[in-house]
Amino acid sequence: MTPHRQTDPAAPSLEQARRQIARYGLTADPQAVLVAARLMAAGARIGQAGEVHFGRFGLSTGRYRLLADLEDHGGEKSPSQLATSLGVSRATVTGLVDGLEREGLVARRPSTDDGRGNVVILTARGADRLRELAPEHFARMQSMVAGLSVEERTVFLDLLARIVAGIEALAED
Amino acid sequence: MTPHRQTDPAAPSLEQARRQIARYGLTADPQAVLVAARLMAAGARIGQAGEVHFGRFGLSTGRYRLLADLEDHGGEKSPSQLATSLGVSRATVTGLVDGLEREGLVARRPSTDDGRGNVVILTARGADRLRELAPEHFARMQSMVAGLSVEERTVFLDLLARIVAGIEALAED
DNA sequence: TATCAGTGCTTAGGGAGCTAACTATTGGGT
DNA sequence: ACCCAATAGTTAGCTCCCTAAGCACTGATA
Numbered sequence: 001m002t003p004h005r006q007t008d009p010a011a012p013s014l015e016q017a018r019r020q021i022a023r024y025g026l027t028a029d030p031q032a033v034l035v036a037a038r039l040m041a042a043g044a045r046i047g048q049a050g051e052v053h054f055g056r057f058g059l060s061t062g063r064y065r066l067l068a069d070l071e072d073h074g075g076e077k078s079p080s081q082l083a084t085s086l087g088v089s090r091a092t093v094t095g096l097v098d099g100l101e102r103e104g105l106v107a108r109r110p111s112t113d114d115g116r117g118n119v120v121i122l123t124a125r126g127a128d129r130l131r132e133l134a135p136e137h138f139a140r141m142q143s144m145v146a147g148l149s150v151e152e153r154t155v156f157l158d159l160l161a162r163i164v165a166g167i168e169a170l171a172e173d
Numbered sequence: 174m175t176p177h178r179q180t181d182p183a184a185p186s187l188e189q190a191r192r193q194i195a196r197y198g199l200t201a202d203p204q205a206v207l208v209a210a211r212l213m214a215a216g217a218r219i220g221q222a223g224e225v226h227f228g229r230f231g232l233s234t235g236r237y238r239l240l241a242d243l244e245d246h247g248g249e250k251s252p253s254q255l256a257t258s259l260g261v262s263r264a265t266v267t268g269l270v271d272g273l274e275r276e277g278l279v280a281r282r283p284s285t286d287d288g289r290g291n292v293v294i295l296t297a298r299g300a301d302r303l304r305e306l307a308p309e310h311f312a313r314m315q316s317m318v319a320g321l322s323v324e325e326r327t328v329f330l331d332l333l334a335r336i337v338a339g340i341e342a343l344a345e346d
Numbered sequence: 347t348a349t350c351a352g353t354g355c356t357t358a359g360g361g362a363g364c365t366a367a368c369t370a371t372t373g374g375g376t
Numbered sequence: 377a378c379c380c381a382a383t384a385g386t387t388a389g390c391t392c393c394c395t396a397a398g399c400a401c402t403g404a405t406a
Contacts, residue, residue: 011337016245021311023244024304028311035326036314040223040234042337043216048363049344050213051392061213062392071196072189080354087218092393094356099391116354116401131197138194138201141209143342147335153208156332162320163329164184164215169316171222221393224362235362253384265363267386272361289371289384 012037039163053140057133058103062088064133066096067105067126075122078111082120105129185210212336226313230306231276235261239269240278240295240303248295251284255293278302 017030017037050061059067069085070077079097083090097120100106105126111117145153190203190210223234232240242258243250252270256263270293273279278299284290318326 019245020241020307024307026308026311028315031323031326032315032318033311035318035321035330038330038333040219042333043219045337045340046213046216047220049340052344060392068193072192089394090355118355134193134197135199138199138206140343142201142205144339145205145208145336146342147339148208148332150204152332153204155328156336157208157211159321159325159329159332160211160215163318164218166317166320167218167222169319170313171225233362262364263385268362291385
């Protein structure tokens, strides 16, 4: 359960960026590259921290998101809908539901109006689990951004959204 | 190779945050929770986009980082050092090196001054690969943050660093 | 009405990362 | 000089997520 401890690993420096760009005789802006690299490093760290966080409650990030999404929709949703709203593949939903079902936090029922379909249901145990973890979960989420003032958070939200829009530049084509 | 396409999946809304907090009668600040949730969502997306990006060159994020780190250190480093500087476990380095060695981008040599140790060496093919992908890599990194002005990037860098410092709040204890 | 493309879900297989446990070697304390 | 804890690396086994391929069912079209 104790995850790999990182002193401050992948925090690339401006110097590194500059050196790499120079090595290949490119003309990229080192600061821009640095921002992108730092963001990718931060993304990885947040992901790992999230797993540790949810691991405390016997869940993973994916499983928590599925449970929370289910609760937000009256505790009942098809795997396809879940895949869409969580932004993962249907195969991934199958795996997440398998795990959650094994622990009795959700249940599968055949759909009444589509012979192919399933419905995933949040069980009482699942709802309990969400209720139990909520206080600590939200408290930790809050303290994660406690280093920023309200105004700074607003700015950050704006800048982050614009970068997220730029992510497709990495993946696109 | 074509990854799962997401319209705009896990972009939680302020309303959702508010509703969840209210459901459990908590007193958390919805905006703060929103920032944390958005950041986690963004982290996941960036991670996936990174895999797509490096997948184009027959690499993964981890493998690229290992190659780049190697090059930054004269093309020679021990697995333990790599684990430390990449911020991953030694077991993960073993796996990454296995893969890179299979493709001839890296080679293992027994250490001369420590009978237990290995040295991982960047091969000519490995250096070539880095050189080939550099132009596109840096161009895409740059365009990822192209939506921000230089000043905004500086602000973002500062805010991000302060949040990264707060990540331990999620994982700590 | 018979067919067939599309949709819903699962299975199979792969890569990344982790922890825990094991082997081999080193090096400091007695 | 010897022993034993610490260190280097690997292996085994887990979770998450993915793609690709398969099966079951639906529904529009000829």
